[in-house]
Amino acid sequence: MIHLLINDDSKKNILDETSFGGLPVKEAGVTVEWPKCKTCDAEMQFLGKIKTDIGLEQIFMCNNDPGMCDEWDAEGGGNKVNVVTAENIEFFEPIDSELSLRATEYAVKLVETAEDDYDIARENWTGNQREVLGQLYGSPSWIQGDERPD
Numbered sequence: 001m002i003h004l005l006i007n008d009d010s011k012k013n014i015l016d017e018t019s020f021g022g023l024p025v026k027e028a029g030v031t032v033e034w035p036k037c038k039t040c041d042a043e044m045q046f047l048g049k050i051k052t053d054i055g056l057e058q059i060f061m062c063n064n065d066p067g068m069c070d071e072w073d074a075e076g077g078g079n080k081v082n083v084v085t086a087e088n089i090e091f092f093e094p095i096d097s098e099l100s101l102r103a104t105e106y107a108v109k110l111v112e113t114a115e116d117d118y119d120i121a122r123e124n125w126t127g128n129q130r131e132v133l134g135q136l137y138g139s140p141s142w143i144q145g146d147e148r149p150d
């Protein structure tokens with residue numbers, strides 16, 4: 001069984017909810033350096049935060065020179081996930097917001113489905129297909145084939 005991520009504008013700009021784009025969070029009052037790419041040293045782009053059992057998993061990936069920093073490589077240093085577990089949190093901003101933030105924030109609600117397959121669950125979604133932003137749990141739906149890190 002998987003959970004579909006359904007676009008929900010009413011959940012935008014909420015510190016502890018799953019969203020894509022917008023701003024990352026950090027423990028309130030604590031200085032945190034924005035994640036930088038190991039290859040080019042630029043600030044990585046914040047892609048989103050996902051609320052899971054272990055905290056808010058925040059995803060960063062280099063967008064400074066797309067394709068040139070091995071940002072697809074789990075160990076290459078062109079991507080990073082940090083997990084925020086603090087309860088007292090606040091948003092934080094990069095130095096270069098044009099490079100490091102996405103223009104639009106998409107907030108989501110989770111909808112549990114009976115299906116195990118993302119493509120089938122997406123097809124069975126009775127709302128607008130463009131509301132379906134992805135999935136949580138279950139097996140990944142690969143675009144080009146299984147690319148699990150070693």
Ligand SMILES: [Zn+2]
Pocket residue numbers: 037038039040041042062063064065068069078
């Ligand atoms: Zn880079």
